[in-house]
Amino acid sequence: MASKNTPLTDVEKIRRLPWLVAGDSLNTAFFLLTFSGTVFILFLNELGLDAAQIGVMLSLVPLVGIVAPFMAPWVGRYGYKRTFITFWGIRNFVFALMLLTPLILAQFGEQKVFFWVAGIIIVFALCRAIAETGSYPWRKEAIPDAIRGKFIALNSMSTTVAGILVTVGASYVIDVGVGLSRFMTLMTTGIVIGLISVWVYAQVPGGAKKPSTAKTTSHVQGMKQSLRDGNFVRFLISLGLITMGATAVIAFVPLFMTEQVGLSDGNVVLLSVGTYLGALVSSYWWGWVADRYGSQPxxxxxxIILLLLPPSWLLIPRHSSASLPIAFFIAFVAGIGTLAWQISWVRYLFVNVMPPDNS
Incomplete structure (x- = not known):
């Protein structure tokens, strides 16, 4: 067994990867039941927020993420894993304040509840951004490059199964429940699962802090050096454009399905199962292809698949018996394309963009 200061071998890393898979699966349940996905959008709609206010809420998480580059030096000194575990845990307690939202709404009305929810999301997003700053170098160390594509695929299969189970359960709760209480039930469950995931992640090795005696360039110099890397800059531009385009459209699909297509809230949540099934049936294939032929293809x-989604949604018949099956099929195809993008860009980042020493 390796000592604390001895780098882990690939065999030792692989033995501990099931903990990472379990943590990611639990985290999938957390974010589906709390701040991300259809449940949260329907929750905001139930609060009486309009589309513009919902858009502001959804923009807060990525907006706060811009603090990550400035936190990187501190994260390196504090420890990648230590930072992740600390702030991944704090975010659960921050989001728990969301359970007081019905009380705030009853006492102060819709206008005040908007600022209440926004404040929680900002602090939550800050904790998340700091945690993820430590997560990427830690994951790069914990997962051997030789199996990275296959691991991402297998991990995606596990998180997809978790997502399907959670989505089916959430759909049932939303269908049989009424008002805000159904969302409070789901969020409480998600927070408990999120706390468990923190303990599970703590079992994954690696992510030690940078030695204070190591000779490294300053953080600002390192950022300038990275921006002189043409491959890195092109990757950031591509990732940014795809993320903005996809988020701007997909974020409002649940509202489009309820208000324009005519699906019930429960059926809209159920569409996520189609997305997860598409990801599940294609995940291992994408991982194998990525390791065999590279990420760019x-x-x-x-x-191409993602670009075909908006016109496909617009062609769904309105208030028809065929609306749900057609929407479900489109969600299935979306799952295939979304997972292909996720596996390929993550693998490209770790294998082709980031230097081996996380510098």
Missing amino acids: IMQFSI
Whole structure:
């Protein structure tokens, strides 16, 4: 067994990867029941927020993420894993304040509840951004490059199964429940699961802090050096454009399905099962192809699929018996394309963009 200061071998890393898979699966349940996905959008709609206010809420998490580059030096000194575990845990307690939302709404009305929810999301997003700053170098160390594509695929299969189970359960709760109480039930469950995931993540090795005696360039110099890397800059531009385009459209699909297509809240949540099934049946294939042929062909193919989604949604018949099955099929195809993009860009980042020493 390796000592604390001895780098882990690939065999030792692989033995501990099930903990990472379990943590990611639990985290999938957390974010589906709390701040991300259809449940949260329907929750905001139930609060009486309009589309513009919902858009502001959804923009807060990525907006706060801009603090990550400035936190990187501190994260390196504090420890990648230590930072992740600390702030991944704090975010659960921050989001628990959301359970007081019905009381705030009853006492102060819709206008005040908007600022209440926004404040929680900002602090939550800050904790998340700091945690993820430590997560990427830690994951790069914990997962051997030789199996990274296959691991991402297998991990995606596990998180997809978790997502399907959670989505089916959430759909049932939303269908049989009424008002805000159904969302409070789901969020409480998500917070408990999130706390368990923190303990599970703590079992994954690696992510030690940088030695204080190591000779490294300053953080600002390192950022300038990175921006002189043409491959890195092109990757950031591509990732940014795809993320903005996809988020701007997909974020409002649940509202489009309820208000324009005519699906019930429960059926809209159930559409996520189609997305997860598409990801599940294609995940291992995408991982194998990425390791065999590289990430770029998959990135290009997945972008084509994502571009076909908006016109497909617009062609769904309104208030028809065929609306749900057609929407479900489109969600299935979306799952295939979304996972292909996720596997390919993550693998490209770790294998082709980031230097081996996380510098």
